Amino acid sequence: MDRILSNKKYIFLFVFPAFLLFVTTIMIPIAYSGYLSTLDWNGYSEKVFIGFENYKNLFADFPEGFTIGVKNSLLLALLSIFIQVPIALILAIVISKGLKGEKFFRTVYFIPVIISTTVIGQLWLKVYQPKYGVLNYLLSAIGLDNLKQSWLASTETALACVFFVCVWQYIGYHMLLLYSAIKSIPKTILEAARVDGASNLQIARHITIPLIKPMIKVCVTFALIGSLKTFDLIYVLTKGGPVHSTEVPTTIMYRVLLSENNYGLGSAMAIFIVIECLLFTVFIQRGFKAEAHTY
């Protein structure tokens, strides 16, 4: 048996197909992106090597809106971590206590997660529509006519409206992850605490939350990385406008690459996003030293 399991030919046959596809479709292209990011090139012209010039441009806010985009994506990350995840945590704690309709709430909260962002985006475009959208209709129905807005067309409200949908869509996802972590805590621990007279709030603070810290870390990581990579929803809702107010790095990258054919600059943005994601992942792993619990 051992002889077969250490047979080089078999090992090669099993690993190589996945390895080949992975390397040719992801690893080599990334390296190629890195190379392109040092060029001044539009796809047709002569490739001119310009070193880190493209990266310097990014930090000098060229193309216009890039620094706003970076700020926006970081703001979205903060909102996700400090609003979306906490709401999800509260929901998870409340419904995991075994109240009636536990499964109903779990399913309903999760449904937006499985629906295509393209569909969600189109739907919310209609919700925010100034004349026939539900939001303005609701506002006038409850007598708040003066709050009616053209939500996505105004630089003052567009960002908040877009971010609301981003946070809305994935609350159920974080809720489910935290819920399943809470469910895996042995009942005896919670019962013991209850016998000792701990209140629900005390149990949540001193038992549930510390025990699910590893899963909270997973959620925070997902929320952060997801925010830095956001594209679909903003592309569908506003394409970064009006006047760059809802821009994120990926929407600018998409435009620079595919409408303006500025391949060097666009690649520099792509590499910037990769490095951002890697750095923040390491950051969270370090800053969030959660030890795993075994029961």
Place this chain on the structure above:
Amino acid sequence: MHIIHKIRKKKYVSYIILMLIAFIQIYPLFWLLTFSLKSNLEIFGANPMALPEKFMISNYTNVLVNGNLIQYLLNSSFVTVVTIIFSNILSAMAAYAIARMKWRFKGSMLTFFLLGLMIPMQAILLPLFLMMKKTGAYNTHMALILPYTAFAIPMAIFIFVGFFQTIPKEMEESAFMDGANLFQIFRRIMLPLIKPAIATVSIFTFLACWNELMFAITFISKEEVKTLTVGIMGMVGMYATRWGELGAGLVVATLPTVIIYIFMSNEVEKSFTTGAVKG
């Protein structure tokens, strides 16, 4: 008595809050369903929140017949099914070699694949685009299947490796004694044992492919190969002022995932949590 009363009141409050959030999560989707069944006259009439007076099934037949929606559905199904098959086979094989076979670099190989989990799709958009223009893969289903599979591999390998490690050695040994070769052991014994992991990987891959927009919109421009997400983006212009038809298109695009979810919600929920814990 007083305490019981207080507990009961608290319970009501939490129910009201839970219901309120459930309403916010689900109402927009319900509203989509209602306007997909309305005529323009009704949609742009006085009350956008009212239920449809007369169910306009014609919105649905219109988009299905004139809007190429059936073509998009078929394309999305094809791309998704092939990706699911490819990613399961390739990842299960690689994971088997990493988890069960004996060789020096298996640890590093696993780490290498897992690097893929942290790489955003945006980073390879342009290189792939250039490659596809050059090789003629542009505007074919392969242009989507290959990158979708590649991006599914890291997570799939991790899930499979976790599963393979829990299978006792004796299973393979006794089959080997009976004269089975390694491929037979893999196909007849190992694959059936990791069925739950295959379900997890398939659900993940399904949702990722079915809903992906950026690659699809960049690599596909020909009507006959468009998938649902690209197709819907195209329909938006066509039906800009006809919400009913557009709504019907959105509902049709969403229906398969929601149906799968409602029938398999336990399975789907389990998959999401396994995926997260592993990732």
